Amino acid sequence: MGFNIYDFTGMTHNMHVSFMEHMSPLMTTIVEWTIIGVCYLLFIALFGLFLVYAERKVCAMFQQRMGPMRVGYWGLLQTIADFIKLLMKELITPKGVDKFLYNLAPFIIMIATFMAMAVLPFAKGLQTLDFDIGVFYVTAVSSIGVIGILIAGWSSNNKYSLIGAMRSGAQILSYELSVSLSLVTMIILAGSMQLSVIVEGQRDAWFIFKGHVPALIAFVIFLIAGTAETNRGPFDLAEAESELTAGFHTEYSGIKFAFFFLAEYINMFIVAAMAVTVFLGGWMPLHFGSLESFNHVMDFIPPLVWFFLKVGGVIFLIMWFKWTFPRLRVDQILTLEWKYLLPINLVNILLMSLVVLTKFHL
Amino acid sequence: MNGLFEYIKTVFKGVGTLLTGMKITGSYFFRPWKHVTQQYPENRETLKMFDRFRGEVIMPHNENNEHLCTGCGICELNCPNGSIEIISMSVLTEDGKKKRAIDKHIYHLGMCTFCNLCVKACPTGAIIMGQEFEHAVWDRTKLTKVLNLPGSKIAQGVKE
Ligand code: SF4
Numbered sequence: 001m002g003f004n005i006y007d008f009t010g011m012t013h014n015m016h017v018s019f020m021e022h023m024s025p026l027m028t029t030i031v032e033w034t035i036i037g038v039c040y041l042l043f044i045a046l047f048g049l050f051l052v053y054a055e056r057k058v059c060a061m062f063q064q065r066m067g068p069m070r071v072g073y074w075g076l077l078q079t080i081a082d083f084i085k086l087l088m089k090e091l092i093t094p095k096g097v098d099k100f101l102y103n104l105a106p107f108i109i110m111i112a113t114f115m116a117m118a119v120l121p122f123a124k125g126l127q128t129l130d131f132d133i134g135v136f137y138v139t140a141v142s143s144i145g146v147i148g149i150l151i152a153g154w155s156s157n158n159k160y161s162l163i164g165a166m167r168s169g170a171q172i173l174s175y176e177l178s179v180s181l182s183l184v185t186m187i188i189l190a191g192s193m194q195l196s197v198i199v200e201g202q203r204d205a206w207f208i209f210k211g212h213v214p215a216l217i218a219f220v221i222f223l224i225a226g227t228a229e230t231n232r233g234p235f236d237l238a239e240a241e242s243e244l245t246a247g248f249h250t251e252y253s254g255i256k257f258a259f260f261f262l263a264e265y266i267n268m269f270i271v272a273a274m275a276v277t278v279f280l281g282g283w284m285p286l287h288f289g290s291l292e293s294f295n296h297v298m299d300f301i302p303p304l305v306w307f308f309l310k311v312g313g314v315i316f317l318i319m320w321f322k323w324t325f326p327r328l329r330v331d332q333i334l335t336l337e338w339k340y341l342l343p344i345n346l347v348n349i350l351l352m353s354l355v356v357l358t359k360f361h362l
Numbered sequence: 363m364n365g366l367f368e369y370i371k372t373v374f375k376g377v378g379t380l381l382t383g384m385k386i387t388g389s390y391f392f393r394p395w396k397h398v399t400q401q402y403p404e405n406r407e408t409l410k411m412f413d414r415f416r417g418e419v420i421m422p423h424n425e426n427n428e429h430l431c432t433g434c435g436i437c438e439l440n441c442p443n444g445s446i447e448i449i450s451m452s453v454l455t456e457d458g459k460k461k462r463a464i465d466k467h468i469y470h471l472g473m474c475t476f477c478n479l480c481v482k483a484c485p486t487g488a489i490i491m492g493q494e495f496e497h498a499v500w501d502r503t504k505l506t507k508v509l510n511l512p513g514s515k516i517a518q519g520v521k522e
């Protein structure tokens with residue numbers, strides 16, 4: 001079983017072959033599914049916890065504080081301690097809730113998150129599913145999450161939850177448009193919706209450089225709309241601690257609350273990963289046209305490292321937004337989307353088509 | 363056409379103001395040595411509280427064990443929650459006159475809200491805010507203090 005940190009295709013293929021030798025095809029499928037499932041579970045749990053820690057630290061730094069410092073070195077184990085605490089909390093079901101829906105909602109959100117994760121290319125050959133409509137698939141399944149939010153708010157029998165869920169619905173419905181349209185802009189440039197092809201297409205120049213002005217505009221719009229999609233500040237009026245206590249997950253406790261919490265952070269990761277895949281070259285190293293030696297040095301850094309570096313950068317940007325800007329009002333949110341982002345986006349698509357038609361790109 | 367121009371101007375202005383905000387928070391983020399948080403028990407030796415910090419009410423005494431308190435009771439009247447009790451006595455001055463003086467200036471630290479009103483009200487400036495803040499004790503009777511030291515008397519020349 002050859003292990004190559006630059007290309008995982010061989011490794012996964014060899015694993016598949018050796019499984020096939022020892023087991024029936026059905027067993028192989030089951031074993032492979034289990035392995036992948038466990039990997040994703042571990043990744044979501046650990047990376048989600050890390051993101052919570054990172055968020056607290058970054059937030060503290062922006063506010064000239066230090067953040068968690070006591071549990072572990074520089075507070076590294078803080079979120080793990082918090083998570084254990086959450087696991088041991090009593091699961092309270094308030095009076096008058098719709099029991100079935102109330103218990104279902106956290107799972108719907110988690111499932112949506114898992115499904116979106118499935119197509120992300122982490123490195124060459126490290127992609128679970130490679131649909132030829134990958135981009136479309138991600139935008140489609142990521143909007144399943146809002147159903148979970150709506151159900152959670154509706155079934156909680158709490159006015160704040162309901163208001164939060166409704167706001168979230170209105171917001172995600174509007175911003176879904178901007179996300180999709182900015183992705184469409186890039187699909188025009190890439191000429192494919194398959195994520196692996198999109199990444200492959202950025203071997204020489206990342207799309208944000210290749211598509212210059214329209215790509216940059218699309219990137220900014222995607223970041224703004226993506227932040228709104230994940231219900232993060234400054235678009236967090238679905239949770240709005242100061243008005244709605246915690247919005248749609250007010251009534252949840254213990255592990256169910258942890259589900260919402262983790263899903264929110266993993267969704268942020270998914271938005272960042274999509275931004276990286278479509279705009280910033282995915283796991284491709286940074287290449288400049290003719291600088292041979294520079295390109296060679298960049299090739300030396302493994303794709304996984306590249307991927308997570310870029311994702312980290314985008315996540316940092318999203319956190320920067322959250323801890324800088326005040327929360328928008330409902331009408332401001334809708335104005336921003338319908339009066340600004342959407343028209344700019346449509347013009348931008350036109351611009352990108354012109355650029356592609358006239359081959360005015362790198 | 364004019365409307366379109368205005369529209370584009372608002373977009374750029376909006377982006378500009380957002381970037382200004384991000385510049386400010388970014389300048390905080392990238393200068394971690396400016397952080398204001400103190401790591402308290404670790405820096406206990408070097409920790410210096412700032413001047414306006416209100417730790418507790420104290421009554422300073424000079425080297426002759428003299429203070430400035432006349433026992434007028436104004437601080438007691440001004441305390442919103444009754445944290446101060448003034449027990450005064452009368453003493454005979456040299457020329458045979460009776461005069462009021464402080465016997466016990468009782469201060470209940472456990473009730474004090476550190477509002478600073480007593481310090482503001484004191485006509486002679488006999489009490490000030492101290493910087494000590496480690497007030498934890500096992501027995502709350504220890505939080506009731508007598509601020510004038512035993513055997514102390516009022517300094518010469520303090521006008522009522
Ligand atoms: S600081 Fe305020 S509460 Fe404390 S003793 Fe003085 S007047 Fe009373």
Ligand code: SF4
Nearest residue numbers: 431432434435437484
């Ligand atoms: S401390 Fe000041 S206000 Fe209080 S009794 Fe003494 S002189 Fe009067």
